[in-house]
Amino acid sequence: MPTIVKMPKWGLTMTVGTVTGWLREEGEEVSAGDPLLTVETEKAVNDVEAPADGVLVKIIAQTGEEVPVSAPVAVIAAPGESISEDDLAKLVASAAPQATSQAGTDGATRTAPREARKPARDASGRINASPAARKRAQELGIDLATVEATGPGGRITSDDVERAAAERDADPSPREERVALADGREIFALRAGPGNAPKLVFLHGLGGSISTWQMVLGELAAQYRLAAFDLPGHGQSDKRPPADTDYSVPGLAAAIGEAIASLGHKQAIVIGHSLGGAVALQLALSQPDLVRGLVLVNSAGLGEEIAAELLALMSGEPGRDTARKLLELFFADQRLVVDRGIEEMAQNQLAEGAWEAQRAVASAAFADGRQSLDVLQRLAEVSVPVRIVWGAQDRVIPLAHAISAAQTLPDATLRILPTIGHVPQVEAASALATEIDRFARGLG
Amino acid sequence: MVATATATRQMTYAEAINEAMRIAMRQDPTVVLMGEDVAGGAMVDHLGNEDAWGGPMGVTKGLVQEFGRNRILDTPITEAGFIGAAVGAAATGLRPIAELMFVDFFGCCMDQIFDQGAKLRYMFGGKAKCPVVIRTMIGAGVNAAGQHSGCHYSVFTHMPGIKTVVPSTPADAKGLLLSAIRDDDLVMFFENKVLYAMKGEVPEGDEGIPLGKADIKREGSDVTIVAISRMVHQSLAAARMLEADGIDVEVIDPRTLSPLDEDAILSSVAKTHHLVIVDEDNPRCSCATDIAAMVADKGFDLLDAPIKMVTAPHTPVPFSPPLEQAYVPSPERIAEAVRSIL
Amino acid sequence: MSVTESPAVAGIDKSKLLEMYERMVQIRTFEDAAGKHFADGLVPGFVHLYAGEEAVAVGVCSHLTDRDYITSTHRGHGHCIAKGVDIPGMVAELMGKATGVCKGKGGSMHIADVEKGMLGANGIVGGGLPLACGAALTAKTLGTGGVAVSFFGDGASNQGTFHEALNLAAIWKLPVVFVCENNGYAESTPVHYHCSATDIANRAAAYEIPGVVVDGLDLFAVYEAAGEAIARARRGEGPTLIEAKTYRYYGHFQGDTVTYRTEEELNQYRQRDAIQRVRKYALEHGLATAEELDAIDARVKEQVDAAWEAAKAAPWPDPEDVLEDVYVSY
Known part of the structure; x- marks a missing residue:
């Protein structure tokens, strides 16, 4: 039985990958796990591994070709198996990706009291929406032009907005959003997964962005309602000057908390990496109603040490x-x-205002070469269950923090990934996804 | 205090008002009642201590027998004179109840009410109070024509220094009147003549209902109706009609218009997002427009539809039955207003 | 002076006497019918009947023409009839019909006909006196030769408007006559309780205008006193206050239990019935035969009955009409 090698889907927003090089040639024997080819996406470059033992009988996508996710790139014949050209052609044809139909909303949608129709507009194009609908649409981030109106004269009512938000939230397809905070800042968010599924929030570390989670998100999107945020000063979130912005961990937590509440994404398990872990801890302490549990991945906030090299690099260019x-x-x-x-991280650093903001985050969190975070003193107050996941080869934050925190935190368990460094979500995405999934299931 | 369910009895709106005055007069010797024919037959030999009328509608019947003609004072038809005397007595140690037979007669005594009574405390720098209650009859519905059918509580609500009370049930009438009599400010107490014969459960005892506290007469989730006085019952009838269409109406009775329980109205609108105000008074510069303006101001973002007002037209009250029927907001008109915004 | 024994009153010939008799009978018949039809449920709202007081309205209004104005009270039917308001139109108004003199808008308490110089029955006690001053001011200013008469009750004489109107009329020398119909009761309250004066006419002294007391049950006495006052007014010599002591046969309003007065008292007044006194006078002085007077009675009864039948058959106002007549234009 031949095995089709398909273009993997590494991130939620990944739709195509470009083959940047084949590491093996047609006719070569391969073992499962051997890197076969390299693929570049909008957000990452990675190896695609052989899914099975056998012979690489056919390379379908040549170097430089852009291939849709799940489309075949190669065929591996089972050991000793021979395949005719015809069969191979049929196999390739049958493996072509089907246009996936977008899952519609379920029957939970409330029946509208009147026939829904496009909202009425006046001569100037202003949409006819009630004051309550306008306010709610702003709160829920709903574009009134997309809402079907049921009110008299084609007026959008607050119920119509609620219904549109519910439909949007039930839509599992990944979506990028900008969440407006009360102070005018915008937080960039990536959301996906079924609306009624348990909620997960992902917070990246210093200098990072949502893209760090791409592979983990891909593994969890089917079962969980996901929201990953770019922290203020990072990725595509606003990067206001440090002079008038609170870039401390509590400041970051307040901004993220507001964004979570605004999206109605409360009672989530918050997964925080490195500095994002400290933000997650702060959230659990200051806004416990938002947080159902924590997964702390090589997290800051659990001890004082921090790699001097990191701080040195952050104070450079x-x-x-x-x-x-x-x-x-x-x-x-x-x-x-x-x-x-490297390019992606560099671009993130070079974005207007980014470096100043990220240095402000670093200097607020790591003054005098140490982690100087309030949460450190308050670990015993964390009331929610915590799973600590730690790449043991971390050279930024020592494993010792994980071990002592597992004892200090009232309800914590620890998983050590022996061969992994500071960034398990990239280095061991599947393993981390499995840990998150297990932890979430354990919470019921 | 032991919390026990208060015993109640069936009585009419008129009887409940009578009982409130009786209780207040028994408890406080400074409470006196004055007005045209509140007893009737003053100095008619064969009547002795009996009353001839006990008020034109019999609301004050029997009080003179218990309290005597020194505390139940028949007056000449001199509204400016006796209303003014009540104000003066209130400022100097009595707690008078003055009966202005029909509110339409306020024109005969408005100076004493609004230039004297209502402003006195303020003008005197807080050094006086005016604990007077002016009971007065309002409302169309008995073909009493243009000078005996108005509501006009909006006029008084407009004026600072006056509290305005508009009970819609026998129990509210009793509790609110007790509070009005005990209140240290000038209170206008508007009794709807159409409600006098209405029966309801009325608590025993002397407990007052606080002024400024609205009552939810019917809970609902789709639309809020704020209804004043008799319009509460018209609105409840409309709510029953709308229930058949699956429309769930909440009816709020503000019970007092000044002070106005804004929180109760706003909380209800926050729930239903729809507001209809039903007011038998004329529509311009009225309590209906006042409540609508308050909600537009403080609850704009709560609204899913324009605020609708169902009111009398901008006319005096007509005499002829079909004209008067067209004048008073009907359950059908209220239901139509509700449907128009849902 | 006893009128029944007096010689013919100046200015009253046979035709004038019969005309006044007919007016009084019209009022009595109209009021009795109104009382009956109120009890039958044909008349909505409040109704205050004038029966018993006919001599006052007729004795005064017999001096007036359409250029003269009167203001009236809640007990206004008699004044209307005496001033010549259309009886079928009044009946229709009582019922609230579209054919009423006020299109059904006003009813019993607000019957008016400005064309006839009738400025309205009035639901406000004391409401009419200042209006009469205004009508007199118009007559004086425009030089119409007209006068204004304000009818009001004993109760109204305690209202501020009474005193303010008398003073105003006096200082401006307005051609106005104030006619107080003292029927003994302000609603249920007797005049000896509610009024500080023995005679309300005494109050004229405070304004230095003539004050006259007359027997309000004596048509000729009223006629004579009113004639003098009206002539004085027409001469530009200012107002007069006439107090006509009279009595109402019915209660304050229909439905009044009238516990404040006795049957004896009512019967005493009925013995002195104003209409019977006119009838007796006419017969005794050979001014009319019993047949002539009976014929008048019968004709009036037919007229009033026909008015009720017509009103019953008349259409109701259109509900849309509720919005009409608030403003001339808006």
């Missing part, structure tokens, strides 16, 4: 050199330090 050195520091497996990753 932004750009490719700093980015490369940071990634070298983060990853245990240096093969993961690829050009695409």
Whole structure:
């Protein structure tokens, strides 16, 4: 039985991948797990591994080709198996990706009291929506133009907005959003997963962005309602000058808390990596109604030490050199330090206002070369269940923090990933996803 | 205090008002009642201590027998004179109840009410109070024509220094009147003549209902109706009609218009997002427009539809039965207003 | 002076006497019918009947023409009839029909006909006196030669408007006559309780205008006193206050239990019935035969009955009409 090698889906927003090189040739024997080819996406460059033992009988997608997710890129014949050209052609044809129909909303949608129709507009194009509908639409981030009106004269009512929000929230397809905070800042969010599923929130670390979670999100999107945020000053979130912005961990937590509440994404398990872990702890302490549990991944906030090298790099100049050195520091497996990753991090640092903001985050959190975080003193107050997941080869934050925190936190368990460095979500995405899934199931 | 369910009895709105005055007069010797024919037959030999009328509708019947003609004072038809005297007595140690037979007669005594009674405390720098209650009859519905059928509580609600009370049930009438009599300010107490014969459960005892506290007469989730006085019952009838269409109406009775329980109205609108105000008074510069303006101001973002007002037209009250029927807001008109915004 | 024994009153010939008799009978017949039809449920709202007081309205209004104005009270039917308001139109108004003199808008308490110089029955006690001053001011200013008469009750004489109107009329020398119909009771309250004066006419002294007391049950006495006062007014010599002591046969309103007065008292007044006194006078002085007077009685009864039948058959106002007549234009 031949095995089709397909273009993997690494991230929620990944729709295509470009084959950047084949590491094996047609006719070669391969073992499951062997890197077969490299693929570049909008957000990452990675190896695609052989899914089975056998012979690479056919390379379908050549180097430089852009291939849709799940489309065949190669065929591996089982050991000793021979396949005719015809069969191979049929196999390739049958493996072509089907247009996936978007899951519709379920029957839970409330029956409208009147026939729903496009909202009425006046001569100037202003949509006819009630004051309550306008307010609710702003709160829920709903574009009134997309809402079907049931009110008299084609007026959108607050019920119509609620219904549109419920439909949106029930839509499992991934979606990027900008959440407006009361102070005018916008927080960039990526959401996906079925609306009625348990909620997960992902918070990246210093200098990172949502893209760090791409592979983990892909594994969890079918069963969980996901929301990943770019912290203020990072990724595509607003990067206001530090002079008039609170970039401390409590400040970041307040902004993220507001964004979570605004999306109605309360009672979530918050997964925080590195500095994002400290933000998650702060949230659990200051806004416990938002947080159902914590998964702390090589997290800050659990001890005082922090790598001097990190702080030195953060006080340097932004750009490719700093980015490369940071990634070298983060990853245990240096093969993961690829050009695409360096470029992405560099671009993030070089974005207008980003470096100043990220340095402000670093200096607020790590004054005097140590972690100087309030949460450190308050670990015993964390009332929600915590799963600590730690790449043991971390050179940024020592494993000792995980071990002592597992004892200090009232309700914590610890999973150590022996060969992994500071960034398990990239280095061991499946393992981390499995840990998150188990933890979430354990909470019921 | 032991919390026990208060015993109640059936009585009419008129009887409940009578009982409130009786209780207040027994408890407080400074409470006196004055008005045209509140007893009737003053100085008619064969009547002795009996009353001839006990008020034109019999609301004050029997009080003179218990309290005597020194405390139940028949007056000449001199509204400016006796209303003014009540105000003066209130400022100097009595707690008078003055009966202005029909509210339409306020024109005969408005100076004493609003230039004297209502302003006195303020003008004197807080050094006086005016604990007077002016009971007065309101409402169309008995073909009493243009000078005996108005509501006009809006006029008084407009004026600072006056509290305005508009009971819709026998129990509310008793409790609110007790509070009005005990209140240290000038209170206008509007009795709807159409409700006098209405029966309801009325608590025993002397407990007052606080002024400024609305009552939810019917809970519902789709639309809020704020209804004043008799309009509470018209609105409840409309609510029953709308129930058949699956429309769930909440009826709020503000019970007092000044002070107005804004929180109760706003909380209800926060729940239903729809507001209809039903007011038998004329529509311009009225309590209906006042409540609508308050909600538009403080609850704009709560609304899913325009605020609708169902009111009398901008006319005096007509005499002829079909005209008067067209004048008073009907359950059908109220239901139509509700349907128009849902 | 006993009128029944007096010689013919100046200015009253046979035709004038019969005309006044007919007016009084019209009022009595109208009121008795109104009382009956109120009890039958044909008349909504409040009704205050004038029966017993006919001599006052007729004795005064017999001096007036359409250029003269009167203001009236809640007990206004008699004044209307005496001033010539259309009886079928009044009956229709009592019922609230579209054919009423006020299109059904006003009813019993607000019957008016400005064309006839009738400025309205009035639901406000004391409401009419200042209006009469205004009508007199118009007559004086425009030089119409007209006068204004304000009818009001003993109760109204305690209202501020009474005193303010008398003073105003006096200082402006307005052609107005104030006619107080003292029927002994303000609603249920007797005049000796509610009024500080023995005679309400005494109050004229405070304003230095003539004050006259007359027997309100004596048509000729009223006629004579009113004639003098009206002539004085027409001469530009200012107002007069006439107090006509009279009595109402019915209660304050229909439905009044009238516990404040006795049957004896009512019967005493009925012995002095104003209409019977006119009838007796006419017969005794050979001014009319019993047949002539009976014929008048019968004709009036037919007229009033026909008015009720017509009103019963008349259409109701259109509910849309509720919005009409608030403003001339808006």
